[in-house]
Amino acid sequence: MPKGIMLTPEQQEARREEIIGVTLRLVAENGFQKTSMREIAVLANMGKSSLYDFFKTKDEIIVYAVEKIIEETIQKFQRIIADESSPEQCLRKIMRKHLQVPKQYRTVLMWLNTESDHLEEEYRKRLKAMRYKYQDIIKSVIENGVSAGIFRKTDAGLLTRLLINSVMAIVYTSRPSASPETMLDETMNIFLHGIMNGGE
Numbered sequence: 001m002p003k004g005i006m007l008t009p010e011q012q013e014a015r016r017e018e019i020i021g022v023t024l025r026l027v028a029e030n031g032f033q034k035t036s037m038r039e040i041a042v043l044a045n046m047g048k049s050s051l052y053d054f055f056k057t058k059d060e061i062i063v064y065a066v067e068k069i070i071e072e073t074i075q076k077f078q079r080i081i082a083d084e085s086s087p088e089q090c091l092r093k094i095m096r097k098h099l100q101v102p103k104q105y106r107t108v109l110m111w112l113n114t115e116s117d118h119l120e121e122e123y124r125k126r127l128k129a130m131r132y133k134y135q136d137i138i139k140s141v142i143e144n145g146v147s148a149g150i151f152r153k154t155d156a157g158l159l160t161r162l163l164i165n166s167v168m169a170i171v172y173t174s175r176p177s178a179s180p181e182t183m184l185d186e187t188m189n190i191f192l193h194g195i196m197n198g199g200e
């Protein structure tokens with residue numbers, strides 16, 4: 001809890017959001033290693049000691065930010081599921097939303113992929129829990145499609161991970177064949193209908 005002026009829970013949350021926004025911008029511009037808590041404090045218009053009242057380390061800020069990003073994306077997925085009755089269209093729309101995450105937060109996700117093993121165990125557990133929650137909502141769409149007889153019986157967990165990783169490959173490719181959205185549409189066609197003539 002920040003010292004001095006007492007903030008309401010809503011004000012504290014708004015301050016955290018501001019700190020996260022500043023941090024993500026700095027990390028995107030300068031990279032994680034070159035971003036300091038001092039710079040974050042300056043751009044957030046607060047003293048460094050006040051920043052530490054909210055977050056103790058850059059790692060904590062990034063992990064908190066990733067949790068928020070995932071939670072907000074899951075909420076978007078849930079709205080798609082509620083509005084879309086076709087399992088195929090539902091999955092396509094969800095993957096379109098998923099495509100926006102690595103495009104928007106490329107630097108942060110690259111840092112997580114390379115540095116997350118060095119995080120404290122508490123942070124690793126938090127990230128794992130959110131990653132599983134994220135995967136499970138996509139998996140549920142595939143399982144519903146299987147139950148409805150729209151999709152063939154398959155390993156829904158494996159397919160979920162393959163779909164998520166295919167988007168990373170689309171965003172980070174050095175040899176794009178089209179726009180990310182077009183490549184995603186073709187990727188979804190391959191996953192949903194295969195590459196054999198007639199789909200056999």
